[in-house]
């Protein structure tokens with residue numbers, strides 16, 4: 001800035017100086033030339049009078065000093081010349097001033113010398129006898145004048161230059177100082193010159209606007225952080241070079257990263273090939289998704305390009321944990337396969353027995369046992385289908401079932417009553433003890449919990465064994481325990497018996513009419529009531545299942 005001001009002032013000063021010199025010299029030179037020409041004319045008129053009276057005698061002893069006087073006859077021959085020998089002089093008819101004088105009586109002209117260093121003024125007057133008297137005088141040309149004045153001009157130029165420099169330094173300092181001293185944080189408090197006011201006002205309003213925008217951005221960033229911070233899904237925003245702009249806590253945890261990872265390359269954080277593939281796809285503007293395994297869990301990654309004004313500005317990566325979903329899918333597949341298998345066996349039996357009966361291949365005495373077998377298998381299928389329906393109902397959350405306050409003891413009484421025939425057949429004694437315990441729950445589900453546990457306790461008991469059902473209140477919980485003196489369950493099976501269709505001894509279960517779904521229904525129904533199920537069992541001694549319901 002200072003340099004610019006300085007240069008401008010020097011340039012202006014120089015231009016003004018040169019223009020003044022040229023103008024003054026030019027105007028003055030022309031003015032004095034005109035004066036000189038006028039004087040020469042007067043001299044010519046005076047000399048013409050002398051020549052008219054005295055003829056050639058006028059020139060005798062004539063001292064002309066700076067002037068040159070020539071007398072030319074009407075033919076253009078020089079009769080007298082004060083500067084040259086007339087015999088060597090050419091005809092002067094073609095000279096401009098002579099031609100003019102011959103035609104109009106008076107003529108004048110100005111001519112430069114060959115070197116342009118001198119200029120001659122000519123003035124010619126026609127005498128009465130037709131001859132021409134010409135006077136001329138030489139004058140230094142403007143260039144000679146300029147050369148002659150070079151020294152003072154140079155001096156003035158140097159002085160002007162020095163003054164310009166001093167002025168430029170002063171002015172530029174004066175202009176720049178308030179600019180340098182502007183307090184940009186408080187633009188309106190500055191006391192610069194008036195011309196700065198619009199600029200300062202503009203800076204102030206822009207600063208206010210910027211502060212507003214910054215606050216808005218900060219608020220939006222906080223909002224985004226709050227939202228993404230509470231997300232279970234991992235989210236990463238990347239710029240178009242694949243560098244991390246934002247990463248939420250879930251994604252940081254997943255990739256073992258800390259907050260310092262902002263600005264680093266995504267691929268330095270996770271070198272997974274599938275991730276690299278969909279990321280580069282997203283940065284090319286195409287959406288991509290893939291499955292990867294991280295920390296032993298399955299994640300679905302969605303990579304979406306962030307596009308604005310048709311340009312890919314970056315990408316957003318989302319990590320969804322689909323382990324549970326995959327497990328559920330696997331369970332569903334297994335369940336379908338198991339159901340088909342479980343249904344196929346009784347159906348085959350029924351179909352086989354029915355075929356024999358249809359073809360009359362059964363002896364009269366065997367017909368009733370055959371029909372009994374068909375009846376048993378059909379009963380098994382019905383139980384299986386009922387259990388499947390109950391389970392799928394529980395899978396859907398059993399939302400259509402009404403909750404009410406119900407006494408577990410009364411329910412247990414009912415269940416024992418309906419199981420009495422089975423217990424008698426199996427020679428197992430059923431016992432109920434304890435106190436009433438009212439909980440808020442779904443009666444049908446609570447009944448099926450007690451029924452299934454007692455049913456198992458009878459089925460997997462020994463002859464003359466016992467089943468003791470107890471209802472009690474323990475630490476604010478309504479506790480149901482079903483204890484038997486049966487075959488017991490080996491430790492390694494205890495975890496798995498709650499899985500669907502899992503049986504310790506398949507043939508035994510089938511023999512006693514089991515479906516392999518009873519404990520799954522118990523587990524599910526307990527979960528809906530926020531109850532905790534514990535199992536305590538010793539092979540050959542017996543099993544105790546305890547279900548604790550919050551009251």
Ligand code: ADP
Pocket residue numbers: 452456457459460461484486487488489497498502503504505509510513514515516517518519520543
């Ligand atoms: P099931 O219809 O076969 O009885 P459950 O889901 O009710 O199916 O039980 C799963 C398996 O757990 C049974 O097949 C059996 O092997 C074992 N089991 C359940 N309850 C008892 C028990 N009280 N004593 C011994 N084994 C049991």
